[in-house]
Amino acid sequence: MMKELVFVGLGLNDEYGITLKGLEELKTADTIFMETYTSRMPDFNMQHLEELCNKKIQLITRQTLEEENGQQILQAAELGKTIFLVPGDPFIATTHVTLRIDAKKRGVATRIVHGISIMSAIVSLSGLHNYKFGKTVTIPFSETPAETPYNVLTQNKKLGLHTLCLLDLREPENRYLTINQAIQTLQIVEQQKQQNTITPDTVAIGIARAGNNKPALKAGFLKNLINFDFGMPPYSLIFPGDLHFMEVDALIAFADAPVELKRLFK
């Protein structure tokens, strides 16, 4: 019997986000675990995925995985082909790297079957040029607004680069930092640091439900975005750096950007 641990990405939104390759792997698995805490899959139907692969899937919580250091998964992998299903791509978040290293230490072979990552879906939806993105940042829930996102944004802007901001989520509590909250957080840091990174006329692109059939996309000035209703989560936010006219055309055509953007960027 094949002993291995295969990390399979679920992709985005629902059970149709997995690749044909991923589904084939599930069909030949001895044991399947799945976590849903590193990302939100709004329309995911576990029972339907079980029907598609004709196997039982065991949900594993962050608490269980952390408390027992992945013992359940590792023990299953020592007995047969074991799959760990992870939303998005299995290793774009680094959450599960330790589990993979532990498997190797026990002599269990590991493989990755990639899934669509929220990172690339957002870049793709935005119409912005991929190679012009600088460092990515997460805007966290916090009592006192974190300075790091503001600093990364300031640095990227100086370099003319776009910034992708992932917005914090606490999936088990069903809490999502909204685009409005994220902007407000950045505005508070702006008041402290005064580097003119965040003004009412700063351009940004809010994106909700990337990977869904009906993602929401709205580009504009912060003064307009702050009250825009993006609907259901998950959310992300892009602050463009220097914009090429092709990028502006894409924002006007597909992100409902105001035509004034044409005058601001050459």
Added chain:
Amino acid sequence: MMKELVFVGLGLNDEYGITLKGLEELKTADTIFMETYTSRMPDFNMQHLEELCNKKIQLITRQTLEEENGQQILQAAELGKTIFLVPGDPFIATTHVTLRIDAKKRGVATRIVHGISIMSAIVSLSGLHNYKFGKTVTIPFSETPAETPYNVLTQNKKLGLHTLCLLDLREPENRYLTINQAIQTLQIVEQQKQQNTITPDTVAIGIARAGNNKPALKAGFLKNLINFDFGMPPYSLIFPGDLHFMEVDALIAFADAPVELKRLFK
């Protein structure tokens, strides 16, 4: 009849790289076009994909698409549900943004069904922390080595950030810039600019065939990588910035990095 143009990502490597959602879209399409020139899918079997969706797929070359400004595709989309299949994710490369804008101008609705992008697959395979990547760069084929990749690399390193280098390909001619060639190109620019960005002791990670069942991954010093045989394309290259010990552990465990890396990075 539904009139729309759906851009569907094929993902990586072969026809099993598409998502279930992508395949469902194909099954209900009136017309399907596909291009294979923006990326390499080494094990792709067109006939098998046609069997899976029970439809004919028309291959379209870069030359045709550019010469006729996508007329074939746009005319089909004015008559019924039309799908344009693109390797990876449809809009991570910006090649097809103009086609999408032209569709909108003609009153044709468009949608994106995402695919796995080489960008996120490489980051995921490397085990490096996604949020520590700076600007991405492509190392092109060229008579005189391009300075841009070297400059981007130098800037990212100064900021402590990782650099993902995509290596140029000319799919129709079956030509791929190899990892060895890419390193040599950077070495030539180093000799001109002397900024100590590229030395024999610079650490890098070469990756071949991301998305394939057997990707090749090798981390090490350039003096060791330069003669390493990565096998078949496609290729990419990562130059790490500041490394966290967890990243070093992952490189040693899964990219065959020398254990000396532990001493170099704290």
